[in-house]
Structures are given as C-alpha cells and as structure tokens.
Amino acid sequence: MANFVSADWVAERIGQPGYLVIDPRSAMRYLMGHLRGAVSVPFKKLQGPDGKLAEPEQLASAFGNVGLSDDVSPVLYDHQDGRNAAMAVWVLEYLGRDDVHIMDLRYESWKEQGREVLYRPVPTEARPFTVQLTPSLRASLDDVADPGNTILLDTRTTEEFDGNVEMDHRPGHIPGAVNLPHAETAGADGNLLIDEFELRERLGIVGIANNDSVIAYCRSGVRASVAWLAMRQAGYDVRLYDGSYAEWMDSDRPVEL
Structure with missing residues (x-):
C-alpha cells in the first residue's frame, strides 16, 4: 500500500540515495516546472499502441529506464485531482512494488509555498526493474x-x-x-x-x-x-x-x- 508523505519528507529526500522522485504528469507539464531531481514518467509511456495499458514488461521498462530499480523507492507527486499519480501508484503496486511513496501536497501548493522548482529535464540512467505481478489489484x-x-x-x-x-x-x-x-x-x-x-x-x-x-x-x-x-x-x-x-x-x- 502506498505511503502518503509530507512535502517536508519529500524535500529532505530529494537527491538522497535510495529514493527517486517521479513526475507522472504530462511531458509538457514537466517542462513547465518540476521538483528538483524529478524524472518524467507520463501515463503515455505506460500505454501500448492501442491506447490500453501496456504489457508488464513495457511498464517495467518505463520505470527502469528512468532509474527506478529494486533497491530504489519511488516518490510520486501530482497536480490537480491526482489522477496521474494515482494511476502510477496502481501500476507500480500491480508490478509488485510495496515501497511507493506519494506526496500528499499538490504540486500547485508546493510552488505556492515557494519551494524549489526546476525546469530542465533531469538526466536518467536505466536500471533493472524486477516484475512480481499482483493480479489481485x-x-x-x-x-x-x-x-x-x-x-x-x-x-x-x-x-x-x-x-x-x-x-x-x-x-x-x-x-x-x-x-x-x-x-x-x-x-x-x-x-x-x-x-x-x-x-x-x-x-x-x-x-x-x-x-x-x-x-x-x-x-x-x-x-x-x-x-x-x-x-x-x-x-x-x-x-x-x-x-x-x-x-x-x-x-x-x-x-x-
């Protein structure tokens, strides 16, 4: 089950070993501003050519390609109603992850509070991601x-x-x-x-x-x-x-x- 965390908790772990901040909003929204160290995994990367949810191997690659490995915990955030992060949480738990964190504060509020926002894409390095499906979800x-x-x-x-x-x-x-x-x-x-x-x-x-x-x-x-x-x-x-x-x-x- 995902662990909801505070903005301060997220801020303290940005750039720390063992954590990867993931922005599940659209690529355009990501370039309009994102948390420091955040990598982009929009929902489109989780879809197959037919628009349906991609196969597990492709889903794993979408996260592994941006640096999420078995020994790194994902930290998600979102804007508006949170649908992007919610879907990413479901996909990650479906793939077998039990270490998902999600910031309860919306991105809009993070920015309004004067917290750090960057605009350049963050370089990524692919890492292995092991799939252990949870069909019950x-x-x-x-x-x-x-x-x-x-x-x-x-x-x-x-x-x-x-x-x-x-x-x-x-x-x-x-x-x-x-x-x-x-x-x-x-x-x-x-x-x-x-x-x-x-x-x-x-x-x-x-x-x-x-x-x-x-x-x-x-x-x-x-x-x-x-x-x-x-x-x-x-x-x-x-x-x-x-x-x-x-x-x-x-x-x-x-x-x-």
Missing part, C-alpha cells in the same frame, strides 16, 4: 461481466453515467453499476488524499459499505484510479478495471441507461 472484462456480490463503481461524471454525452458510441454504463464521480473521492485544500470520514460517507450514500468488495472503473481507468487509491488507503477491498467503459462498450456486452 486488477479486474478484467470477465470479472466485471460476472461480478457476483462485488459492487461496480462507475467514477465518470453523472452525464457520462446517464448516457448524456456524445463521446461514447454506446452511451450509458455497465449494468448494475453505481455512480460516484472521481472528483468526489479526491482531496481538497491542496491535498491529494480525501479525508477518510468524507470518503466513507460519500460511498455510503451510493450504497457501498465498509466491508463491500468493489471494482472501480471510468472510461480508460485513469480517473477510477483516484477512487481506487482513496479506497485502498481507507482499507476497502477494491480493484481497478483499467479496460473500463471504453473496453466494455467495444465488446458485445449490454449497456444500461
């Missing part, structure tokens, strides 16, 4: 098609859930799913992690109890990773369906409005 199309007692949590907007968008050629949602937009599971006031009490209250409103098993999805898996991370930190039994609604509507499975 990932849900497949078949898992979602036959969930049993597991609750399907759709983290897209209410408009997407109700089918009132033009981007989907088969609008609607996966039958039986409940809806809680991912923004409702993100932190506030400059922090990435939502207050646990608020999270449990919001999940309870849509019918998710503390002991329920949950599969979270959105359209491509990225937004749903925000809910996945928040719920995992709060102790829920939750998996991520990274294929999400894009994969579901491209299959011959039914949709619900």
